[in-house]
Amino acid sequence: MKVLVIGAGNMGLTYAKAMSRSKQLKKRNVMILDSSPEKILSLKKNSQFDVFENLEDCLPQADLVFIAVKPYHSNDLFTKMRPLLNKGQIAISIMAGVTIKTIQNALGIEKVVRAMPNLPAQVGKGLTSFIPSGEVSRIELLTVQNLLDTTGKSIRVSSENYIDASTGISGSGPAYVFYFMQSMMEAALKMGFSANDSKVLVSQTFEGAVELFNQSDLSPLSWMDKVASKGGTTRAALDSMENNNVDELIKEAAYAAFDRAVELGKQ
Ligand SMILES: NC(=O)C1=CN([C@@H]2O[C@H](COP(=O)(O)OP(=O)(O)OC[C@H]3O[C@@H](n4cnc5c(N)ncnc54)[C@H](O)[C@@H]3O)[C@@H](O)[C@H]2O)C=CC1
Ligand SMILES: O=C(O)[C@@H]1CCC=N1
Numbered sequence: 001m002k003v004l005v006i007g008a009g010n011m012g013l014t015y016a017k018a019m020s021r022s023k024q025l026k027k028r029n030v031m032i033l034d035s036s037p038e039k040i041l042s043l044k045k046n047s048q049f050d051v052f053e054n055l056e057d058c059l060p061q062a063d064l065v066f067i068a069v070k071p072y073h074s075n076d077l078f079t080k081m082r083p084l085l086n087k088g089q090i091a092i093s094i095m096a097g098v099t100i101k102t103i104q105n106a107l108g109i110e111k112v113v114r115a116m117p118n119l120p121a122q123v124g125k126g127l128t129s130f131i132p133s134g135e136v137s138r139i140e141l142l143t144v145q146n147l148l149d150t151t152g153k154s155i156r157v158s159s160e161n162y163i164d165a166s167t168g169i170s171g172s173g174p175a176y177v178f179y180f181m182q183s184m185m186e187a188a189l190k191m192g193f194s195a196n197d198s199k200v201l202v203s204q205t206f207e208g209a210v211e212l213f214n215q216s217d218l219s220p221l222s223w224m225d226k227v228a229s230k231g232g233t234t235r236a237a238l239d240s241m242e243n244n245n246v247d248e249l250i251k252e253a254a255y256a257a258f259d260r261a262v263e264l265g266k267q
Pocket of ligand 1: 007034035073076095
């Protein structure tokens with residue numbers, strides 16, 4: 001089986017590396033293509049995969065085509081791909097918003113899997129939601145899921161709406177966590193800690209809290225109660241967040257990403 005990854009950016013390269021390390025595929029079964037000459041040059045230097053500049057040289061050989069370009073580059077790409085595809089090939093798209101129907105119509109193929117990964121895939125801790133079109137067989141889907149799982153965990157969702165929704169939670173979510181980390185690091189700096197100490201204080205706090213959560217059945221609310229003493233420091237911080245409606249603002253932000261994914265799908 002041969003896989004072609006189109007778009008060697010943050011996500012495409014991550015998947016190419018992870019898949020090439022998997023038992024299912026060998027290095028030489030992962031092909032990668034990018035339109036940027038600089039990217040091609042640096043990929044060829046490392047020669048980790050078979051690197052391509054022209055679709056004609058790689059697309060016809062691929063069983064699975066992993067599309068990892070930005071949504072606004074998709075139309076151009078689809079037009080170039082269409083004449084080179086055959087009905088047996090499976091397209092896996094990780095592009096935010098772009099729907100299965102759009103991909104099927106633009107590419108003239110029926111077997112499409114739409115997926116939404118996230119950046120922690122780079123360290124094997126990704127979360128990918130996915131949904132296949134009806135034409136993808138169970139065996140084919142198993143193969144696809146095994147490949148997606150090379151970057152972490154995956155969940156199959158029951159409708160495309162959940163792909164857009166998961167974009168607002170897990171796809172864009174790492175940036176919300178980094179937003180929180182950035183604010184806490186800025187507060188630590190303001191309190192007089194060095195940049196390095198601020199980083200350690202914040203990163204170890206996040207790592208420890210997530211580990212506690214993962215190793216128990218307790219909800220975040222219950223854990224908050226364990227940290228907060230009556231009349232203590234944590235309650236002062238949580239009250240401040242509550243008074244400023246931070247909870248609602250975070251939900252609003254997640255919905256803004258969800259809505260944007262739906263909007264991208266209509267363009
Ligand atoms: N960055 C993230 O955290 C996540 C991104 N995504 C989705 O993944 C996709 C890729 O995002 P990134 O990897 O962050 O983008 P990126 O900008 O890092 O990579 C995109 C790559 O595609 C290449 N490219 C553009 N047009 C091309 C074409 N016609 N043929 C071949 N290569 C082409 C660019 O040169 C670039 O190397 C997007 O559609 C995004 O919605 C999904 C989940 C998370
Ligand atoms: O910001 C974006 O559009 C992409 C999709 C999810 C994460 N990054």
